[in-house]
Structures are given as C-alpha cells and as structure tokens.
Amino acid sequence: MSNSILRMKNITKEFPGVKALDDVNFEVAEGEIHALVGENGAGKSTLMKVLSGVHPKGTYKGDIIYGGEETAFETINDSEEQGIVIIHQELALIPELSVAENIFLGNEQLTHRFLDWRKTNNKARELTKRVGLKADVADLINQIGVGQQQLVEIAKALSKDVKLLILDEPTAALNEQESENLLNLIEEFKAQGITSIIISHKLKEVLSVADNITILRDGKTIETIKNDNISENRIIKGMVGRELSDLYPSRNNTVGDVKFEIENWSLDNISSAKKQIITNASLNVRSGEVVGIAGLMGAGRTEFMMSVFGRSYGKYLDGKIKIDGKEVNITNVKEAIDHGIAYVSEDRKEYGLILDESIKQNISLANLHALKDGMTVNSYKEKDVGEEYRQKLNIKTPSIEQKVSNLSGGNQQKVVLGKWMYTDPDILILDEPTRGIDVGAKSEIYKLINELAAQGKSVLVVSSELPELLGVCDRIYTLSFGEITGEFPIEEAEQEKLMTYMTLNGGN
Structure with missing residues (x-):
C-alpha cells in the first residue's frame, strides 16, 4: 500500500x-x-x-x-x-x-x-x-x-x-x-x-x-x-483452515418430562428498592431440552438467572423453584449447586474464573469436595480432572498448569464450562455462552450443548444473538422490561416475531 x-x-x-x-x-x-x-x-x-x-x-x-x-x-x-x-x-x-x-x-x-x-x-x-x-x-x-x-x-x-x-x-x-x-x-x-x-x-x-x-x-x-x-x-x-458449513449442528436429543420450573418470580434491584427488575416471570425446561431466553439489553435476563441461581443478585420478592415437580428452597449458591444447578456467567472474568490460578484449579473449584483426601485436596486427582476436561473440551494450552489469564477468550470460556460440567449438574444455565469468541470455538460450544441435552440435561441459554438461539434451542421465551412476554416452539420462532415480543412495553 x-x-x-x-x-x-x-x-x-x-x-x-x-x-x-x-x-x-x-x-x-x-x-x-x-x-x-x-x-x-x-x-x-x-x-x-x-x-x-x-x-x-x-x-x-x-x-x-x-x-x-x-x-x-x-x-x-x-x-x-x-x-x-x-x-x-x-x-x-x-x-x-x-x-x-x-x-x-x-x-x-x-x-x-x-x-x-x-x-x-x-x-x-x-x-x-x-x-x-x-x-x-x-x-x-x-x-x-x-x-x-x-x-x-x-x-x-x-x-x-x-x-x-x-x-x-x-x-x-x-x-x-x-x-x-x-x-x-x-x-x-x-x-x-x-x-x-x-x-x-x-x-x-x-x-x-x-x-x-x-x-x-x-x-x-x-x-x-x-x-x-x-x-x-x-x-x-x-x-x-476449513469450511464450517454446520455452525449449528443438528440435535438428536429426546425431550422428556419437565425438570426445572420457575413460577411467578419477582425481584427488586438491591440498590433501589423501588425498582422491580423481574415481575411474575414463569418458565420451565424439560429433561433433554434446550430453552432460550431472548431479550434486549436491560430486559433483566442476567439479573433473572443470577437471582434464580442462589439469589446471587438483587432482592428476592416472591416466586417458586421446582425440580422434578417438587418445590425446593434455594437461598444461596451452595444450595443451588447441591440441587444440581450450574450457572455460567456472561462475565467470565468477573464471576466465572480466578484469573491468577491455573486451569486445573479453576476446573476443580466448584466441586472440591469430590477431590478431598482427608482435610486436603488430592493434587493427583485434581490434575487428572484438569487433564480430562482439557481434552474433552479441546482447551488449547501447553499445560493445565497454565494461568487462565494467559488463555484466549474462547479457551477461558471452555474452562468455565469445564468447571461447571465437573459438578455434573442436571440443570445448566448458560448466560451469553459464546460472547466474544470466534466461530470455531462457537461451533464447539454448540456441539457441547447438544451433548449435554443428549445426556438428558436441562439447558437454559441466554443470548443477545437471535440466530444463535434459533440455531441451538427447542423453545424460546421472550423477556421485556422484566416480564415474560412470549413462549415459542422453535418451528414457530422467527427473528421478526421474537423482536416484536422483546420490545413490548411491560408486556402490553
């Protein structure tokens, strides 16, 4: 030039x-x-x-x-x-x-x-x-x-x-x-x-x-x-280095009975008691099903999911959580994990990872009790687990001893997924699972979502990208101004229709 x-x-x-x-x-x-x-x-x-x-x-x-x-x-x-x-x-x-x-x-x-x-x-x-x-x-x-x-x-x-x-x-x-x-x-x-x-x-x-x-x-x-x-x-x-024709791979999951239900969930902003973020929101996910939540920024998607995951955001007002038809009382993150719920945050660096720790330590973090050897963590087992998920998720790194801060965004996201997969959850909430990562890593994560559904897991996906939700989900809920405004089986979901329901003012 x-x-x-x-x-x-x-x-x-x-x-x-x-x-x-x-x-x-x-x-x-x-x-x-x-x-x-x-x-x-x-x-x-x-x-x-x-x-x-x-x-x-x-x-x-x-x-x-x-x-x-x-x-x-x-x-x-x-x-x-x-x-x-x-x-x-x-x-x-x-x-x-x-x-x-x-x-x-x-x-x-x-x-x-x-x-x-x-x-x-x-x-x-x-x-x-x-x-x-x-x-x-x-x-x-x-x-x-x-x-x-x-x-x-x-x-x-x-x-x-x-x-x-x-x-x-x-x-x-x-x-x-x-x-x-x-x-x-x-x-x-x-x-x-x-x-x-x-x-x-x-x-x-x-x-x-x-x-x-x-x-x-x-x-x-x-x-x-x-x-x-x-x-x-x-x-x-x-x-x-190759064609990527099947960005959204086909699924062969069998959808079963309702596994996870949220009924009439309401939430206040903790910094402003007068501002209600979520109002009477209800949804459900079946075993082996991938369900999407579509909403514009500010609709309350992340706040909703974080509050469900052990009330880790805002001030809980009302609502029920049911697993396998039975109401469960979940008031903190440990109780959420104990009930088989995992949450992959949209902000992996703030909420998902300890950047100065190694890959193996981050993967084991949410399930350390499985590695207990008396009063300490068995370092050999921890290394085996880290290596298992490095291979399973194709984490590109010379060593599982590598600090997570040295990994690319896509590989950091895989570490977060590995951490929660190691807890063997029944219900997995993925909040913006592919934000800021490339098409190759996206394709791998979509395949992983399919594998989890095929194992009978219930998967909730929050995403700002409508093509992504249309490509990976079985059903999609729309959220606008803190209210669920629509529910669509994938064969009835279209971008224009979803956007209409995502912009309804308070559900009106």
Whole structure:
C-alpha cells in the first residue's frame, strides 16, 4: 500500500511456553477501516498490544513503521501521543466517576495548573455530541448502559486527537441497534480521515464496514483480502483452515418430562428498592431440552438467572423453584449447586474464573469436595480432572498448569464450562455462552450443548444473538422490561416475531 499509515513487519512475540505471534506482517492504509479477524488465540489482540506499547519495545521482534517512520513504543502513553488509541474489549472506565471525568482521565483540563471544570464539561459536551452520546456529561458511568459506555470510550479517544483508532470487539456487549449505531460512527470517522482497525468475531459487521480484512491463524498472517463481494464462509475458511458449513449442528436429543420450573418470580434491584427488575416471570425446561431466553439489553435476563441461581443478585420478592415437580428452597449458591444447578456467567472474568490460578484449579473449584483426601485436596486427582476436561473440551494450552489469564477468550470460556460440567449438574444455565469468541470455538460450544441435552440435561441459554438461539434451542421465551412476554416452539420462532415480543412495553 503506497499510502499506508502503518506497517508491521515480521512481528514475533513469545510468552512462556507459547509463541503468540510468529513472523506476522500487517499493513493498513491511511483513512481506511481495516478488520483484523481470527480464532481466539490467533494473536489479534497481542498484535495490537505490541503496536500500542502495552507490550513494549524489547519484548518482541520485528519492526513497526508508523506515519512513514520506524518506531517502537515503550508505553501506551507514548503511542497515544502519536495518535494511536486502543479501546479494549473490557472497558477501562471508572464507574463512580462522571462521563466528563472519564473522558479526560489522565488528560485533565487545567487552567493555571488547576482543574478547570467549565472547560472539562464544555469539551466533554462537544465530544459526546460528536459521538452521539445521549447521557449528560455529569452522569456517573454506573448510571448508563454498556452501549453508552462504549461511546464514552470513543469520546475519550477523540479527546486525544486520534489518528489511528483500534477497537477490540467493540460490539461484543451491545444489542443490534447499539451495534449499528457504533458501526455508523466508525464510518463517519472514516469520512473525517480517521483510520480504524476493528477486531471482531461478528463477520456480518466486518463485511458491512471494512475496506480490507486481514486474517490471522495460530499467530501467523494467512492473508489480507479486499472486501469485494466476499462471503462469511470465505473468511471462516481462512480463520479455521476449513469450511464450517454446520455452525449449528443438528440435535438428536429426546425431550422428556419437565425438570426445572420457575413460577411467578419477582425481584427488586438491591440498590433501589423501588425498582422491580423481574415481575411474575414463569418458565420451565424439560429433561433433554434446550430453552432460550431472548431479550434486549436491560430486559433483566442476567439479573433473572443470577437471582434464580442462589439469589446471587438483587432482592428476592416472591416466586417458586421446582425440580422434578417438587418445590425446593434455594437461598444461596451452595444450595443451588447441591440441587444440581450450574450457572455460567456472561462475565467470565468477573464471576466465572480466578484469573491468577491455573486451569486445573479453576476446573476443580466448584466441586472440591469430590477431590478431598482427608482435610486436603488430592493434587493427583485434581490434575487428572484438569487433564480430562482439557481434552474433552479441546482447551488449547501447553499445560493445565497454565494461568487462565494467559488463555484466549474462547479457551477461558471452555474452562468455565469445564468447571461447571465437573459438578455434573442436571440443570445448566448458560448466560451469553459464546460472547466474544470466534466461530470455531462457537461451533464447539454448540456441539457441547447438544451433548449435554443428549445426556438428558436441562439447558437454559441466554443470548443477545437471535440466530444463535434459533440455531441451538427447542423453545424460546421472550423477556421485556422484566416480564415474560412470549413462549415459542422453535418451528414457530422467527427473528421478526421474537423482536416484536422483546420490545413490548411491560408486556402490553
């Protein structure tokens, strides 16, 4: 590319026991939107961390040419001074500070060495208007939704005179409308001359905005292709090295009697007793059945499932849980586990894993009593269990002693699944089980869901992606404003119909 803003040549980066990048070459033209795609663990985020100085000069091999000059950054502040700004998948905002304070955090607006609040708020308003943020600059971050928080991060990037904007899974936690708005914003930036690199597993979004697409696989550059009437399958083949025709594999599960019932469940927000999150919600799951819960962000999906799982969210008001037709009293997580319920959280890093512990320790965590040897855990049994689930779930790692923090998102998700599978649950709640992971790992998880159903397990799947629910479920419930608004067998479920019931105002 004669007008390239960035060239990364022969980049090699190693971690203990893992070569994350192996002689990678990557080039981006000035003013374009360039997508970087690949399976989890392919090296996408690592490559961007090398570029931005998160992995500083001296920790990798290869050359970076930015703006026509060879360069290397010691810190992320160094790259930001040159107009390179990266927005990570896990947003780096402080919930207790305002929108304005977060936008200028580390870049405070001063007058005569004193913080100038008028200047801060005025500039913040200009930036929020530019990105289409509806929240007031005085609103606290914990008072606005995830989609609005993503816009705060982008406003923060624009405050630094960004020339090259890197977005790592920017729509992973957004609903369809929020995602569309964000993609439109990236296209507006292109018109303003800002270059963008977008890392995403959502290939439809990639094809809708990217000018060029670079594919990484196993830490190596496979190819860069121009977005000119190419298909998702064409990209997937490059990512996984094969065709992936059956993303949603067929099921042969036999559906039995009702196993799990929730009746008239009601829940308050613990921080605001006047705000009822869930109102009289009822659903059931049969043995060998996969049931979906569809709802827009803010509908109360996660809050509902967490409260059912040992009342681990909010203030319980009313409702019953029945297993095999008998009412059970579950008031904490241990009791939920003892009754054969497992919950895989949508936030694997916050609620699912201990990142500084090994794979084997995380897998054994929810069922340590099965490994007891007197007063201690039998380390040999723990190692055998870890190895069993590493192989069963195809966790890509050189060793089960590897810290979970060093794994890709898809492999971290497999560890969480392994942890709960080891408890041998009868009822498995999967909250956004494929968020932020690649198509290859998604396919493996879908197959696992089928296997669990075939074993007679009852599976509840919460997902923001309607095609996913339509591809893996036998029945789907819709949730809107904390109320169950519809129930559809899969043969009657269509995206348009589901969306209609997901947007009903309070069930009306």
